[in-house]
Amino acid sequence: MALTNELKLGCMAASLDALYHSETFDELDAVSLLEQVIGPEYQNKTSQRFQNRLKRAHLSGSPQSLDKCKDTAEGIYLPSAVNATLSSLDFIQEGLNVCILGPSDRGKSYLAKALGIQACLNYIVKNSLKPWPL
Numbered sequence: 001m002a003l004t005n006e007l008k009l010g011c012m013a014a015s016l017d018a019l020y021h022s023e024t025f026d027e028l029d030a031v032s033l034l035e036q037v038i039g040p041e042y043q044n045k046t047s048q049r050f051q052n053r054l055k056r057a058h059l060s061g062s063p064q065s066l067d068k069c070k071d072t073a074e075g076i077y078l079p080s081a082v083n084a085t086l087s088s089l090d091f092i093q094e095g096l097n098v099c100i101l102g103p104s105d106r107g108k109s110y111l112a113k114a115l116g117i118q119a120c121l122n123y124i125v126k127n128s129l130k131p132w133p134l
Helices: 002-006 010-020 030-056 082-087 108-119
Strands: none
Touching: 002 010, 010 030, 082 108
């Protein structure tokens, strides 16, 4: 366990320790043991990576969610179903830019932040949501 701690694999060390002291330890096959030891470490590392990306993009604590970006009577996203298209994040892989235009208070910033948060799962994101200079 000292090696896992030295390698900064705290979740793995804790998982292994808990499994070792469980009643089912002797019954686990090698693959199941590896899965139960590595799984929590993987979840912890990916969660930490996501949180770090949110922080660097200044999107930490942002409650934006793509499922709340919906067409309404007050504002309609055009083309229709653009949220589903954008949420796939294919435009990033294709190297395309996205320009969100519309009247004030229609959810442009909300949509942009929601896309940024979604992108943080797989990419390093730079938040360039700054007001235009007057």
